[in-house]
Amino acid sequence: MSSFDVAVIGSGPGGYVAAIRCAQLGMKTALIEKYSTLGGTCLNVGCIPSKALLDSSHHYEDAVKHFNDHGIEVSGEVKVNLEKMIARKQGVVDMTTKGIQFLMDKNKITVFEGLGSFKDATHIDIKKNDGATETIEAKNTIIATGSKPSTLPFITLDKKRVITSTEALELKEIPKHLVVIGGGVIGLELGQVYKRLGAEVTVVEYANRIIPGMDAGLSKELMKAMKKQKVKFNLSHKVKSVVAKGKEVIIKADDKKGEEVTISGDYCLVAVGRRPFTDGLNLDAAGVKLDDRGRVDVNAHLQTNVANIYAIGDVIKGAMLAHKAEEEGTLVAEILAGQKPHIDYNLIPGVVYTWPEVAAVGKTEEELKEAGVAYKTGQFPMRALGRSRASGDVDGFVKILADKTTDEVLGVHMIGARCADLISEAVTAMEFRASAEDISRMSHAHPTYSEAVKEAALAATEDRALHV
Numbered sequence: 001m002s003s004f005d006v007a008v009i010g011s012g013p014g015g016y017v018a019a020i021r022c023a024q025l026g027m028k029t030a031l032i033e034k035y036s037t038l039g040g041t042c043l044n045v046g047c048i049p050s051k052a053l054l055d056s057s058h059h060y061e062d063a064v065k066h067f068n069d070h071g072i073e074v075s076g077e078v079k080v081n082l083e084k085m086i087a088r089k090q091g092v093v094d095m096t097t098k099g100i101q102f103l104m105d106k107n108k109i110t111v112f113e114g115l116g117s118f119k120d121a122t123h124i125d126i127k128k129n130d131g132a133t134e135t136i137e138a139k140n141t142i143i144a145t146g147s148k149p150s151t152l153p154f155i156t157l158d159k160k161r162v163i164t165s166t167e168a169l170e171l172k173e174i175p176k177h178l179v180v181i182g183g184g185v186i187g188l189e190l191g192q193v194y195k196r197l198g199a200e201v202t203v204v205e206y207a208n209r210i211i212p213g214m215d216a217g218l219s220k221e222l223m224k225a226m227k228k229q230k231v232k233f234n235l236s237h238k239v240k241s242v243v244a245k246g247k248e249v250i251i252k253a254d255d256k257k258g259e260e261v262t263i264s265g266d267y268c269l270v271a272v273g274r275r276p277f278t279d280g281l282n283l284d285a286a287g288v289k290l291d292d293r294g295r296v297d298v299n300a301h302l303q304t305n306v307a308n309i310y311a312i313g314d315v316i317k318g319a320m321l322a323h324k325a326e327e328e329g330t331l332v333a334e335i336l337a338g339q340k341p342h343i344d345y346n347l348i349p350g351v352v353y354t355w356p357e358v359a360a361v362g363k364t365e366e367e368l369k370e371a372g373v374a375y376k377t378g379q380f381p382m383r384a385l386g387r388s389r390a391s392g393d394v395d396g397f398v399k400i401l402a403d404k405t406t407d408e409v410l411g412v413h414m415i416g417a418r419c420a421d422l423i424s425e426a427v428t429a430m431e432f433r434a435s436a437e438d439i440s441r442m443s444h445a446h447p448t449y450s451e452a453v454k455e456a457a458l459a460a461t462e463d464r465a466l467h468v
Helices: 013-024 040-045 047-070 082-106 185-196 216-228 322-336 365-371 386-391 419-431 436-440 451-462
Strands: 003-009 029-033 110-113 115-120 123-127 133-143 147-149 177-181 200-204 232-234 238-245 248-254 260-265 267-270 274-276 309-311 350-352 357-362 375-381 397-403 409-416
Touching (some): 003 013, 003 322, 013 029, 013 040, 013 082, 040 082, 177 260, 185 200, 185 267, 185 350, 200 260, 216 232, 216 365, 216 397, 350 419, 397 419, 397 436, 409 419, 409 451, 419 436, 419 451
Parallel strands (some): 003 029, 177 200, 177 267
Antiparallel strands (some): 115 123, 147 274, 238 248, 350 357, 375 397, 397 409
C-alpha cells in the first residue's frame, strides 16, 4: 500500500494548487481525480471554456457591428462556424489541462485516476475506470471535490433542450431563442455568447435585479448595457414549470403581480447556481460532518471535525470562485507545514466576464448601510476616459467607497472594459489598507482604463475628479 503525507481529492484549481504547494513544502503528495483530465470544472467545463467562447463571440460581434466604425471594410458575409468555434474552445481546454499534468510531473505528485472514497480517516479507496480498486494511506487529506450545477425540483434536465452550463459549451447549433433561468454570472455570460452569435436571449430572474449579490449600481448598469445588446429581461419572475416538447421548451412563471407568464424557446439554460459535490466520498466512513446546506463543515483553518481531514473550495461555505479555492488550497498546505497563513475573505474579488466586464471587491453600499458605517462615494464614468473613447468601450464606471472619517477604502465596484484585470489594483490597495487619497496620488499611465480608478479615488477624496 502506498503511503502519502497528503492526499488531495479533486484536481480543480483548489485541489491542484493545494497539491503543488504541499509538494513545494516537502510533503509526499497524491492527487486523486475521477475524470481522465485534470483541472476540474473550471478548466474543463467552466471558467476556461466559457472565456474562450466569450472571446470568440466578441471577435465575431466586432466584425459584424464595429469593424466599419474603425474603417475596416469586410467584403462578403461574415459567418459563424460554430463547430470550429467549439473546437477552438476545446483546444484551449486541452492545452490548459495538459499544462496541469506537466505541473504534477514537475512537482513529483502522484496522480491517481479514479473515484476517491474514504475507507476510514487515514485510508482512501480509489475505484478506477476498469473496475479495479486501489487503497492508499494518507496522514492528511484535503477534500477539493468542487460543485455541480443546481436545478429546481420540478425541472427535468434532459441535457438536450433543457441544459446546464456544461451542455451550453457544446451546442451543435446556435439557438433561435435561448431562455436563461437565472440572472447570475453563468447565465449572463453564456447568454451573451449566444446573443452575439445571433440567438434571441431572454433572462428570467427570481430577484428584482440581475447579479443580485453585487452592488446595485453594477446590476443597473450591466442590465442597461445588455438591453442595448437586445437581451430581454424578466425580473421578479418565479419559474414554476419547464417542459420540453420536441424542439420547443415552454417556461411558465409568475410575475411580481402573481400573473402567469409563458415564454417559449428552442433551448432553456438552467443557471440557478451550483451545489457542493460530495457524492461518492463516503464521508461517514471517515466521520466527516456536513452542515445544514450539504457543505463540508470546516473551522477557520478549513479543518473538518476530523483533525487530519481538511476541505476547500466550492465544497465548503463561501463564494464559489476558482481563485478563492486556490487561496484556500495554499492556506491548508502551509498550515500542514507549520506556517501561519491567512485569508481575508472580504478581499476576494468577484468578476462577471460579460462585456462590459463587471468586477468588485470589499463591501457594497447596501452592506455598509446595513452595518451603519458612515462612508463616502467617488464615482467616475468610463466614457470620460480618452482610452475608452479610443476603443469605443464607453459603458460603465468605477465607484470607490471609503470610510467617511479615515478615508480607508472599503469597497471598489467597477463595470467597463478590462475591469476583470483592473480590480487587482483595488485588491492590492485594500490589502495594504490604502486610503482613497493614497490611490489618487499614484501616477496612472495615460491613456489607460486604469485612470478611472484614480479619478474615482479623487472623487471620493475631495470630490475633485479632474476629467468630469
